[in-house]
Amino acid sequence: MSKQRNPVSIRPLDRAFFARDPRRVARGLLGKILVRRDARKQLAARIVEVEAYLGENDPAAHAFSGRTARNAVLFGPPGHAYVYFIYGNHYCLNVSCQAEGKAGCVLFRALEPLNGLEDMARARGIALDGPKAELKLTSGPGRLAQAFGITRARDNGYDLTSNAGSLWIGDDGYRAPGVRVTRRIGITKASDKPLRYLLEGNRFVSGRKIAA
DNA sequence: ATATCGATTATCT
């Protein structure tokens, strides 16, 4: 009778995990799991690509020009969802970091779907034909938000640190194999800084081409 | 295979 640990148990990340520099949080989030649970669905997906945004010190960050109605969550406590709407079409999910008044955050760019793939496909409006279709479920910030039903009205400001909630982030003990760091995607300001973190070789990482 | 482009709206200047 050796000590046994349930391999599928997932522990929520606590507030202290997010109360650090966004670069540390971004690295730490790789390999963790985003969970959506409501009456109808149980969605889970492993975090394979993220970007750090450094608050008021970072020209590419939404918080760069100070607090507004839109980015207020970033100036609040760590571990809360910051959801914004972009290009008239897409929602993107971030988690607030650092501390109250320090508006760092991490953008979720790609996930590897683990559970509830059929529900994700339905939310995305696509068919789950083959292994290739899975790649279109959660590879990209807009795609993963749609797959998880994330909207600003529903999720902005939501506390992501409780596994009693409908949206949270957990650790199942998985250890990230290799982490690669590149420039951030799709931004015009401070685009040279190495603040994008991804799991090396993971096929769910967004964007075929990598800018070093 | 990569490149370019239109969609569509909240937010800020």
Add this chain to the structure above:
DNA sequence: GATAATCGATATG
């Protein structure tokens, strides 16, 4: 009035 932390479709080699 311009812009944007994107996506999917279309064009082209």
